[in-house]
Amino acid sequence: MVDRAPVRTSDLREIPAFHSLPDAQVSSVAALMVRRHFAPGQIIFMEGDKSGAMWFVFSGRVKIIKQSLNGRIQGLCLMDRGKCFGGCSLFDMDHNPATAQALTEVTLFILPEQAVGQMGENDPNLVKVLLHIYSQRLEHLARVSEVLGSWTVADRINDCLLTYINRSVQPPVVDLTHEKLASLSGTVREVVTRHLSLLEKEGVVHNTSGHIIILNPDALLPPCAAESR
Amino acid sequence: MVDRAPVRTSDLREIPAFHSLPDAQVSSVAALMVRRHFAPGQIIFMEGDKSGAMWFVFSGRVKIIKQSLNGRIQGLCLMDRGKCFGGCSLFDMDHNPATAQALTEVTLFILPEQAVGQMGENDPNLVKVLLHIYSQRLEHLARVSEVLGSWTVADRINDCLLTYINRSVQPPVVDLTHEKLASLSGTVREVVTRHLSLLEKEGVVHNTSGHIIILNPDALLPPCAAESR
DNA sequence: GGTTGAATGTGACTCAAATCACGTTTGAGA
DNA sequence: TCTCAAACGTGATTTGAGTCACATTCAACC
Numbered sequence: 001m002v003d004r005a006p007v008r009t010s011d012l013r014e015i016p017a018f019h020s021l022p023d024a025q026v027s028s029v030a031a032l033m034v035r036r037h038f039a040p041g042q043i044i045f046m047e048g049d050k051s052g053a054m055w056f057v058f059s060g061r062v063k064i065i066k067q068s069l070n071g072r073i074q075g076l077c078l079m080d081r082g083k084c085f086g087g088c089s090l091f092d093m094d095h096n097p098a099t100a101q102a103l104t105e106v107t108l109f110i111l112p113e114q115a116v117g118q119m120g121e122n123d124p125n126l127v128k129v130l131l132h133i134y135s136q137r138l139e140h141l142a143r144v145s146e147v148l149g150s151w152t153v154a155d156r157i158n159d160c161l162l163t164y165i166n167r168s169v170q171p172p173v174v175d176l177t178h179e180k181l182a183s184l185s186g187t188v189r190e191v192v193t194r195h196l197s198l199l200e201k202e203g204v205v206h207n208t209s210g211h212i213i214i215l216n217p218d219a220l221l222p223p224c225a226a227e228s229r
Numbered sequence: 230m231v232d233r234a235p236v237r238t239s240d241l242r243e244i245p246a247f248h249s250l251p252d253a254q255v256s257s258v259a260a261l262m263v264r265r266h267f268a269p270g271q272i273i274f275m276e277g278d279k280s281g282a283m284w285f286v287f288s289g290r291v292k293i294i295k296q297s298l299n300g301r302i303q304g305l306c307l308m309d310r311g312k313c314f315g316g317c318s319l320f321d322m323d324h325n326p327a328t329a330q331a332l333t334e335v336t337l338f339i340l341p342e343q344a345v346g347q348m349g350e351n352d353p354n355l356v357k358v359l360l361h362i363y364s365q366r367l368e369h370l371a372r373v374s375e376v377l378g379s380w381t382v383a384d385r386i387n388d389c390l391l392t393y394i395n396r397s398v399q400p401p402v403v404d405l406t407h408e409k410l411a412s413l414s415g416t417v418r419e420v421v422t423r424h425l426s427l428l429e430k431e432g433v434v435h436n437t438s439g440h441i442i443i444l445n446p447d448a449l450l451p452p453c454a455a456e457s458r
Numbered sequence: 459g460g461t462t463g464a465a466t467g468t469g470a471c472t473c474a475a476a477t478c479a480c481g482t483t484t485g486a487g488a
Numbered sequence: 489t490c491t492c493a494a495a496c497g498t499g500a501t502t503t504g505a506g507t508c509a510c511a512t513t514c515a516a517c518c
Contacts, residue, residue, distance in 0.1 A: 141370035148377040
């Protein structure tokens with residue numbers, strides 16, 4: 001699965017974490033990276049693995065999932081182009097807390113563990129990259145814990161719809177099955193189906209197989225956000 | 230509330246985030262800090278505030294809480310001596326995501342926003358302090374989201390008991406009312422009371438007013454952790 | 459176009475946990 | 489020791505959401 005094509009500086013430029021970095025450093029990081037390919041369904045790493053490598057999505061989509069004790073699989077998030085995942089052992093954790101699985105054909109850039117370690121030691125600019133990534137995660141986790149803790153299932157589904165909305169087409173659309181949406185919002189398919197039927201009755205969305213067309217995104221906003229508009 | 234007594238280097242040494250820092254730097258950080266005092270119940274900062282200052286608990290206990298839309302208050306965690314909170318706007322967030330309230334008499338050290346900003350610029354050693362704090366939070370949040378997402382209420386209550394157990398007395402004890410425990414574990418008082426009665430029947434804890442005596446801490450471990458013993 | 463497996467729709471049932479509504483105990487201070 | 493507010497105990501009721509079971513529709517591909 002290792003692709004011989006090297007990681008080009010211009011490729012890395014597409015990844016937000018490297019936007020603010022001088023060219024020289026981007027290319028030195030690029031030299032340390034490895035390009036890999038995964039087919040849909042392939043496991044990239046498993047919950048419990050000790051790898052501290054960091055993974056960057058160059059193309060395709062990766063699913064981060066977690067298996068709970070009762071055997072249900074909770075999707076944590078989807079990683080699209082430009083996103084970064086893994087590297088958890090750098091964050092004082094001794095193993096990966098979740099599993100990463102390719103959802104489509106994906107091309108990933110890997111920054112191996114020891115390379116990440118060195119980055120921190122040497123160069124304050126590179127530390128900023130790490131801080132940037134940290135920030136993203138903290139924000140995401142803060143959000144997840146807020147959402148799981150206080151919202152109802154209906155709100156969580158709405159939130160997922162807004163998170164994975166694709167506005168590049170008109171009207172905007174969410175390319176997820178009810179099944180996947182259920183997993184991402186921490187519930188089961190039937191509940192998603194029922195809630196989407198409700199939303200359809202209200203004229204907020206339109207259901208087609210495999211896609212959900214969003215007619216009125218604003219109606220999906222949680223009450224608090226709606227107030228502030 | 231500003232206390233004239235300066236923050237001493239030896240005071241900072243008590244805080245884990247500064248353990249690995251050379252003396253010279255600890256004292257330069259100490260010079261930037263301000264000591265403040267809060268009475269029980271006082272609000273330290275509110276959800277939505279934009280302050281990016283970081284707060285360190287020197288003595289006493291602070292409660293981090295979040296008000297959900299339905300008006301219920303969810304306690305996120307308690308901060309005891311040595312813990313750090315706040316500074317969220319440094320983490321790419323534009324406002325504090327939660328409220329901090331003094332639970333007892335507390336003495337806090339504040340590292341003002343611009344001081345934190347400078348730290349990152351200048352000294353790679355100080356950046357490690359930030360990374361340390363980041364790591365702690367990521368770990369905590371990862372835990373919270375795992376707990377909220379997959380565990381049952383009973384498991385969450387057990388988890389809270391273990392988190393806030395005070396082992397400095399024998400037998401160990403948890404100094405929280407059912408009400409506070411309910412808030413921390415994301416449920417309501419009645420459910421906590423009922424679950425604790427159960428645990429008492431099983432001989433795991435003993436209930437007294439305002440304190441819960443833990444007779445058998447191991448029995449509180451979740452199934453997964455229990456297996457690995 | 460007919461077959462097939464995935465995706466969706468829907469009713470009935472179940473259950474954990476929240477809510478409601480009390481009564482009882484506790485402990486600190488007048 | 490009396491009082492009162494806070495903390496605790498407990499039944500009855502409600503409900504959100506997960507589970508089960510099965511029917512229906514969709515889309516891809518020979």
